Amino acid sequence: MAVLIDGKVISTKIKEELKQEVTEMKAQGITPCLAVILVGDDSASAIYVRNKKRACEYVGIESRSYELPEDTTQEELEKLVTSLNEDENVDGILVQLPLPGQIDEEKITTMISPKKDVDGFLADSIGALCLGTEGFRSCTPAGVIELIRRSGYSIEGKECVVVGRSNHVGKPMALLLLQENGTVTIAHSRTKNLGEITRRADILVAAVGKAKIIKACDVKEGAIVIDVGMNRDENGKLCGDVDFEQVKEKAEAITPVPGGVGPMTIAMLMNNCVEAARKKRRE
């Protein structure tokens, strides 16, 4: 039976560490500030934004909330992002995704100043990750690395397989594992003999977005299995990309859904906000 990697416990520990650091920053007159933009009525997005604002409050980060109506125009949103880019008191800008259909999501997210890209979505941030230079790391993949590291597992020299090649998770995930000296393979929807590839993995990261597609037969005995998926099963219950009940019998360690990678995304966002404020102080 696998060790359960508890994202709630680990994310709380990270937020506690950040809280201490922010207390010290505040004593020096610096309060990190995150601008949070939510457009429209998506109920899941509203919950994530509420959780991000709660996390800010816990850590001691000031959060400024911009909750705009569903029919917000491209021009209105661009104006807001421009003004937040120029606002010296704002360290990080978060535009909650997805945005309503009339908004060009790509254009909005690429407008954010690289200095305030606390989601780590910009080409500048991904490019910095690729080159190993300073920049914000995408929150979900950075959270996965912290889960592995803080659970006492090493990545160095390990066979790492990432299933999924999205810009926000799969690609930066592979780059981060490479930075940790993992031997990295990216598998995706066109990969032939997927099971053959995933069975090689000492560390398997599933980020496909398909409920329970990774079965016990796809996993090597003793693997560390990290599940980034958030799907609904046939009964409407939240589940990951990994068939947890099967795979837990075979893996060395596994993350649950919920309570695995999800809470880490928010903890790493807090980390990036504190980092943004720290960097500004160094300038």
Ligand SMILES: Nc1nc2c(c(=O)[nH]1)N[C@@H](CN(C=O)c1ccc(C(=O)N[C@@H](CCC(=O)O)C(=O)O)cc1)CN2
């Ligand atoms: N600007 C961004 N937009 C979106 C991101 C993001 O990182 N930046 N990621 C997702 C949503 N998201 C954060 O915004 C997010 C999703 C899920 C969780 C989480 O903790 N999930 C829980 C389960 C929640 C539930 O019960 O429904 C878990 O896995 O335990 C945190 C953050 C898309 N948009």
Ligand SMILES: [Mg+2]
């Ligand atoms: Mg759109």
